[in-house]
Amino acid sequence: MSALLAPGAKVRVRDDWPETRGPCHIRTPHYLRGARGVVEKHLGAFPNPEDLAFARPAAVLNLYHVRFVPQTIWPDAKGEAIVVELYESWLEQAA
Amino acid sequence: MTTLLETPPDRLLAAVRQLLTAKGVFTQAEIAERIRITDNASPAQGARMVARAWTDPEYRARMLADGAQAAEELGIPMRGMPPLGVLEDTAEEHNLVVCTLCSCYPRAVLGYPPFWFKSAAYRARAVRDPRGLLVEFGTTLPEQVKLRVVDSTADYRWMVLPLRPAGTEGWTETQLAAIVREGDMIGVTFPKLP
Numbered sequence: 001m002s003a004l005l006a007p008g009a010k011v012r013v014r015d016d017w018p019e020t021r022g023p024c025h026i027r028t029p030h031y032l033r034g035a036r037g038v039v040e041k042h043l044g045a046f047p048n049p050e051d052l053a054f055a056r057p058a059a060v061l062n063l064y065h066v067r068f069v070p071q072t073i074w075p076d077a078k079g080e081a082i083v084v085e086l087y088e089s090w091l092e093q094a095a
Numbered sequence: 096m097t098t099l100l101e102t103p104p105d106r107l108l109a110a111v112r113q114l115l116t117a118k119g120v121f122t123q124a125e126i127a128e129r130i131r132i133t134d135n136a137s138p139a140q141g142a143r144m145v146a147r148a149w150t151d152p153e154y155r156a157r158m159l160a161d162g163a164q165a166a167e168e169l170g171i172p173m174r175g176m177p178p179l180g181v182l183e184d185t186a187e188e189h190n191l192v193v194c195t196l197c198s199c200y201p202r203a204v205l206g207y208p209p210f211w212f213k214s215a216a217y218r219a220r221a222v223r224d225p226r227g228l229l230v231e232f233g234t235t236l237p238e239q240v241k242l243r244v245v246d247s248t249a250d251y252r253w254m255v256l257p258l259r260p261a262g263t264e265g266w267t268e269t270q271l272a273a274i275v276r277e278g279d280m281i282g283v284t285f286p287k288l289p
Contacts, residue, residue, distance in 0.1 A: 027196060027249045028248070029195050029196060029246065029248060031222065043178075043250070043251060044178065044250070046250040049249065063249055063250055063251075070222070070244075074223050076223075077222075077223050077224070078223075078224045078225060078226040078227060078242075079222075079224075079242045079244055080188075080241040080242055080243060081241065081243040081244065082222055083244070083245045083246070084245075085246075085247070085248045085250065086249075087249065
């Protein structure tokens with residue numbers, strides 16, 4: 001596990017598409033790939049479901065609630081916040 | 096010869112149960128207990144938690160900190176269930192739960208999800224046009240109330256702790272629990288007086 005991200009930390013979801021490379025199990029929705037958000041809360045640490053799904057040894061990863069502004073994803077979005085559970089392996093620090 | 100696909104499902108189920116017990120994975124008693132727990136899971140369980148939170152500030156604090164522990168406190172079995180997170184509605188902010196990936200749902204406290212929860216339309220619209228979606232459920236969210244959509248994607252299951260409606264002052268916990276519906280704990284509707 002990496003160092004904990006504090007509430008308020010700015011992050012970017014990796015713009016990665018493992019599903020184009022072969023069979024996989026991903027809990028990071030398509031619409032968030034490459035999106036910028038803010039860490040709201042640390043939710044704990046859990047074995048990586050991307051490995052569990054294939055019965056592979058799974059590293060324990062930090063899980064965060066990350067908040068996004070919907071209009072940065074869809075300009076016509078209606079709503080003030082989208083909050084999603086994301087594993088640290090999908091998050092990059094953003095400026 | 097009958098293929099697996101043609102075998103009556105009851106016979107397949109009986110065979111799997113026999114194999115599991117023969118191999119010592121579970122006992123018949125454990126299977127019966129699990130079936131009993133699943134049958135008892137319904138929105139009435141979550142409603143009991145909401146009603147307790149409305150009447151007991153200390154329970155409310157414990158429920159917001161750890162939903163699963165708060166459920167256990169009311170006798171709702173949570174062993175083997177994912178962690179339960181509770182989203183607190185306020186006068187300024189309303190929560191709406193969706194699982195855009197599949198159908199994650201807090202079954203221990205809400206039972207089986209309603210059919211529309213898994214529909215592609217609900218999942219797509221809840222994140223992109225949640226205000227329009229609420230209107231279709233007959234819910235009017237005041238303009239100044241912020242709408243926070245929680246996309247349940249991973250290890251938690253989420254339920255909404257709605258605001259206690261005006262006009263319920265002095266009501267008992269049982270009376271309060273009776274007006275809390277599944278949609279109120281998903282966030283598509285608000286508890287209403289009968």
